[in-house]
Amino acid sequence: MDTQDKAWLLDNLRIFGGLSHPELAEEIASHLQVPLCKHTNSRFRNDNMYVQLLESVRGKDVVIIQSFSPPNVSDNIIELLMMMNAAASASARSIHAVIPYFSYARSDKKDEPRISIAGRLMADLIATAGATHVMTMTLHSPQVHGFFSVPTDHLTSRPAFVQHFRKQDLSNTVVVSPDIGHAKRATSLARDLGVGVAAGDKTRVSDTEVVLNTIIGDIAGRDVIVFDDEIATGGSTIAMVEALRQQGVRRITLACTHGVFSGNAIASLGARDDIAEIVTTNTVPVPEAKRLPNMTVLSVGSIFGQAIHCNLMGRSVGPLFAYWHEK
Amino acid sequence: MDTQDKAWLLDNLRIFGGLSHPELAEEIASHLQVPLCKHTNSRFRNDNMYVQLLESVRGKDVVIIQSFSPPNVSDNIIELLMMMNAAASASARSIHAVIPYFSYARSDKKDEPRISIAGRLMADLIATAGATHVMTMTLHSPQVHGFFSVPTDHLTSRPAFVQHFRKQDLSNTVVVSPDIGHAKRATSLARDLGVGVAAGDKTRVSDTEVVLNTIIGDIAGRDVIVFDDEIATGGSTIAMVEALRQQGVRRITLACTHGVFSGNAIASLGARDDIAEIVTTNTVPVPEAKRLPNMTVLSVGSIFGQAIHCNLMGRSVGPLFAYWHEK
């Protein structure tokens, strides 16, 4: 970063991190070469949250980093709303909600009567609380972008994966999408890596159960990278690993943007010895206890850092957008 | 309809049809046993539209039917907005925009920089002009439902198709989805008909070209119903027909909700002698000139009629919703 930009950011940017993910907030601040601002979050005796920003924000561009990651997603949401509201009421010039993992993107349609399209609701609450701009990464479906009423940047984590895998021998590699119905992201990664693509064909057999019928594409003897947007309990991932094994693949790598790893995901994944590597990012915090020996956690800190930098200084962030090669 | 409902609707409902699709408006009014209200639409000498509702709407529930169908989609949109605005300004109690074909649903994500997510924009314009409720059918992606700020009913045309195909011998039939990535609607129809399902596997080879790689599922010697949400120029449909033919299917039926049939679609489809039947609905008007001898146009008039009836009288419309069996 050149000196002029650095001075401008120091003068104008105030960056805060909610309780969900202090490490990522620290990384982003560090990328931007500004100190991470502090805030108080305590609880009243009736469980109400109390939030205070500890740095003046009057006339400043305020960035707040908060992942909608478990545990306590509701607390994370309320904290973000209160921090933004506090900044607005203290006369911030602009308020940028940085939500690396916008979990409610999965509630994106009304496939049952009388449910909430909660992705839209959350987007509306964020606007009500004072956000003037949103940044997020790898939404479950790209249409969720249209739920936001304020300008929103939908970033991709793919550059981090490309950079990581390019260091490996890819001569025998194929990228596999777990679900042919959502194969766009895998295809884009494959293209960037210059390798082929394959996909699982799933069928939903009941309201709660999905079975993997087959894997389309030539994978026997190949090194595969299974690429998904999110691994939660890991159930369907394990099923995919088994199917790949049966079809005689050589080396299995699992890759996902949002490493939620809830329930007994870590136990199940750790119990297998046929997964060469698990690659994820830190959009969701991955505590030490969850870091399996074969796990690599890529940082998205610099992607968000660059996006914030460009944004505040009025430069194009196009190259960082999810759509860049995903068409 | 019982006598009490009929009297209530006569007293409270005022139903208008925009210029896009007078036939469907007439059908819906007829289903509801109320007269279709008239309106004036003329042009000033500077091409501005002039719209006047010719029936008092004060304190009434106003329904306006308008399809966003070609030609002149922009005119259709502006006319709907002006009609709703006229109704609002004339003290209508509620304003229901019935949009059988919401074409801008296809602009549902930002896959290029600096484009408009026009589906969201249109939804916002509709609310600005005074709609208090929207009814639509078979949106390109179900997430578009979340773009609307007013309560919206997303209906399905499937009941009309089920009723139609149940009259045929289905003992050898398979429903085929043209794209395994959007196979939900085909799967639902197959389930309702009690038959199997297959799907095409497409690959986008460039920004403008998609090729059909293969068809997954056992279709040789079967009667197939290709089921899609929309047929426009028919290019990919013809490609699918050819692929099916090569795989030795017995009888080919094409079915789609929105029969746009633009460009030389009718010429191409009419030139083939291996398409047993083309089944579509009248969400988009299908003029006589486009009605090929092997084409069946199912009416969605009674589906919308029932939905309006239930809505105005405060009864559940659940059974008419798109999600009913599409999970």
Next chain:
Amino acid sequence: MDTQDKAWLLDNLRIFGGLSHPELAEEIASHLQVPLCKHTNSRFRNDNMYVQLLESVRGKDVVIIQSFSPPNVSDNIIELLMMMNAAASASARSIHAVIPYFSYARSDKKDEPRISIAGRLMADLIATAGATHVMTMTLHSPQVHGFFSVPTDHLTSRPAFVQHFRKQDLSNTVVVSPDIGHAKRATSLARDLGVGVAAGDKTRVSDTEVVLNTIIGDIAGRDVIVFDDEIATGGSTIAMVEALRQQGVRRITLACTHGVFSGNAIASLGARDDIAEIVTTNTVPVPEAKRLPNMTVLSVGSIFGQAIHCNLMGRSVGPLFAYWHEK
């Protein structure tokens, strides 16, 4: 309730209870002689909430009961917002948020820089999610009423206390307000009971500590009812009891609208043998484990029931309002 009202409510009212307080929801429904409607609340594997209303609400007046009570206040808020949003999107005619304990009313001013006036924020979120009307009880300060953008009824629990205490011998009784700065509620109760009033005089000695200097009024040898809006950890309540004891009161009764009893409140209060009775209401749920032998929990179910009844049928709810005698 007369037959006509009963039939009207059965036809038009759909009442739901959030997870915070099912018992109160049941009581209110029972008062209104309608069944309590069911809803689903489950969690996705990423901790996101999933909410579905299990009764059609199209064209109906929907009432949702949710207390902002611990534990998990944030979850209770998000659940209420999602339930209202689901009702709005399913075309409810009106949506009434019944919040017996609106805990964030305590965040009602900006006594530090860069904090959120969270009571206002919550009121705004409630409107965004679709509430058309709010009902609440005994807000910490009456000004919080002005934070709401939708019509709001601020009810009082005092009738329940009056009814309770009138059954006792009040010939020697004085009502004591713990803080002369908020003595209005105690004065109103005293007036309704036809007894005298006294008040504690507190001084804030530091940001976190308040000391009770003295008790103003003649209380020696009297039976006292200490009346507050809320007991949380009970610390200041115990201090008040000790001060009263020193001044030679005869019988001590503690009374509060919102019995939060957090931290070791129950242990502290249960350890004393000089508290004749603790009277609270069920605006906050009081589980069996917290019900000390000397505790009486009055139900506010019929107060809310009456208020809902009057509201929906367009009758005055004046007599139920907090301001009725509190001037």
Next chain:
Amino acid sequence: MDTQDKAWLLDNLRIFGGLSHPELAEEIASHLQVPLCKHTNSRFRNDNMYVQLLESVRGKDVVIIQSFSPPNVSDNIIELLMMMNAAASASARSIHAVIPYFSYARSDKKDEPRISIAGRLMADLIATAGATHVMTMTLHSPQVHGFFSVPTDHLTSRPAFVQHFRKQDLSNTVVVSPDIGHAKRATSLARDLGVGVAAGDKTRVSDTEVVLNTIIGDIAGRDVIVFDDEIATGGSTIAMVEALRQQGVRRITLACTHGVFSGNAIASLGARDDIAEIVTTNTVPVPEAKRLPNMTVLSVGSIFGQAIHCNLMGRSVGPLFAYWHEK
């Protein structure tokens, strides 16, 4: 323009032209010494519009030029809305809609029941789509200014006419308003030119017909400039010319701001040999085919250019406003 301004505009201004009037957009950009930015406008096969801005607008002041001129006024409106929406969603700092001819200004009152005051509706749609500021010229009635919710500059084309006519011999000239009921604009022009004024006296004899009774003022033997806001089909203009001829005027010049020239206007006007000159502006594009030998088309490019320049740099645009001398 001084160097500092020029550099500032190059850095901050991004100016686009809709399809209605690329020439004027080019002129305005040229006045401002910045390149005109490009955008894509194509049609999907279902007639939906697709719009993409081809220049980054993040943090920039975006100006979009679009005239609501025939043909295809609806398309022009939708294109403007989509371009503004695209700019807003791409984080433009401000969005200025420049609408040289806001045709719907003529729908400015409710002179029939159940019509839309479409001028107000269009103003609301423009705000919904993201405009932060509007610039327009010579609205049919000055009250239409009050329809806009965002700050709006109502400019006058009069300076261009003054500059043009001052080059002529005005010693024998009178400005004539076609309708004494809207004589303000003619009076202002006359004052600026230092000449006298006269006016036609019209009577509406039926809903569709207006007759010119007489011309008030001394015009025999004079050179007259008939000055109106708009010439559309030219019918009433021809009637005025005939009346003037009968009253023995010497030389007839027609002048109007918005040269719509629809229907057979050009044929009728071209067929007469007693019109010395027709002077109009390019708020509406005047293609070569319509440019009669005696027609002069004045450019409003520099007026809009100056207004944009002043606006973006926070300088008064007062001298460019319609009201300047029109009182």
Next chain:
Amino acid sequence: MDTQDKAWLLDNLRIFGGLSHPELAEEIASHLQVPLCKHTNSRFRNDNMYVQLLESVRGKDVVIIQSFSPPNVSDNIIELLMMMNAAASASARSIHAVIPYFSYARSDKKDEPRISIAGRLMADLIATAGATHVMTMTLHSPQVHGFFSVPTDHLTSRPAFVQHFRKQDLSNTVVVSPDIGHAKRATSLARDLGVGVAAGDKTRVSDTEVVLNTIIGDIAGRDVIVFDDEIATGGSTIAMVEALRQQGVRRITLACTHGVFSGNAIASLGARDDIAEIVTTNTVPVPEAKRLPNMTVLSVGSIFGQAIHCNLMGRSVGPLFAYWHEK
């Protein structure tokens, strides 16, 4: 009014009158056969207004009558806003602002830089305070109708004048518009009375002065009715009377909708013996002291009464609208 309507209105309508015009409020209530509801309006010692509605409005249709008439227009506006806000907050079902004289309609354009188009501002304030519907009469310019964001009925007083003048001998009568630029209303009255029309031709000679040049039309020896929307100080009216006198008219009648009669209007008009009759309405209160012997004050009570009646019961009010014959 039939019995059923009467019972319905008694049950559902609550009608209040602001301090500006209690007589008209009483008349309107009387027409509707409902009691006029009472409210308190007092002042705090710091000049703040205190307003309380003294009738429950929960679930009712509330009508508030307030004229923006002098003296103390600002107080009248604030009182109306507070009364509407009180009704909204007390859960009224609908709030109808009846503003017989909307004086700020005269601030309808921006003919000087940096002024407020106050007509639009007032319309926005009225919506903010809770109006769901507005009724007004004879706006200075019909475009002001488009300033309102809520449905608005623009009524005409003409029926009252027609009824009045039809009782007179009209065989020799001509209606005169004081200004040919606003001759529409006079023309409509003339048509309804079956008589001819004439008009004054004014010229603005400076920013503050207007002179009457001549009167167009044949008026010598005729009985004239000068018809205007408003008489304020009466200066230009007196000038018109003198001009008419010079042209040898027989009998002069002055008629106007809004009889403001400010300044020394009454003294000037009363001093002349050549004005046969002054006819006005009670949109603005005309106190006894202003009622000259030759003055007739027509009541608009029944026009507003009918409009409210039709509105609340969902019937067309078309025949009462200003546009009815004014085209």
Next chain:
Amino acid sequence: MDTQDKAWLLDNLRIFGGLSHPELAEEIASHLQVPLCKHTNSRFRNDNMYVQLLESVRGKDVVIIQSFSPPNVSDNIIELLMMMNAAASASARSIHAVIPYFSYARSDKKDEPRISIAGRLMADLIATAGATHVMTMTLHSPQVHGFFSVPTDHLTSRPAFVQHFRKQDLSNTVVVSPDIGHAKRATSLARDLGVGVAAGDKTRVSDTEVVLNTIIGDIAGRDVIVFDDEIATGGSTIAMVEALRQQGVRRITLACTHGVFSGNAIASLGARDDIAEIVTTNTVPVPEAKRLPNMTVLSVGSIFGQAIHCNLMGRSVGPLFAYWHEK
């Protein structure tokens, strides 16, 4: 003020004063070393206000000073709304409403049915008219801060009092709050002055009458400063003076932020010879006629001046806030 700030303010700030308090506006402008901008305020003959800003505000930060002080509070409010609306419509960059005395803060709760919480209503009107920021001082209750939808700075006048009293001998002084229920402000002043505190204990004996029971704290022989937010008619102040006298205080000083002095306040206060000093500020104008010989009027001009300065230049105004030591 340094040269750079001064130049920036000259370039960017345009400060106007409404009619309520031109002296304070002049003081504030003077503190900021910028000229006070002029505006026109005249009345039309129908009592409507006409407002014009006489300085270009395009792209500027506009500050408007208006106190809601008697007489004619309604006029002061309407003038402020019109000035802000004029600034917004003239493309001001930001609009700061500076309201030193926001009188409607006293209407802050609903202690009677069907009243308006007028403090909230006024806050909403201010936002509707275009304010982007509000500055005010010593609101009657701190919760009123939460009524505003735009960022609001709630300043304290205490620094002016501290500066004033520190010049006096405070060795024997006690600060007295007239009402122990609102003792916070007195406590803060006492702390800043390093002296003790006492408080009156009032009881409301009827809806209109309050009696002072006693004064809590040791005051005999002391010099007392009675500190309140507002003195209006002075009735309760006189009662307090008498009570103090009875308890044998030595020297009595009255101090209040808002010196409304309405009714016969000045006569009553002037008639007493036992009030050593009356100290107030100029949030409300104190004309010469009201300035008793023992009265000191402190200027809040520099407090507002500093706050505006900090605000516009994006610096913290924390030290000027009401909450600074009032907890």
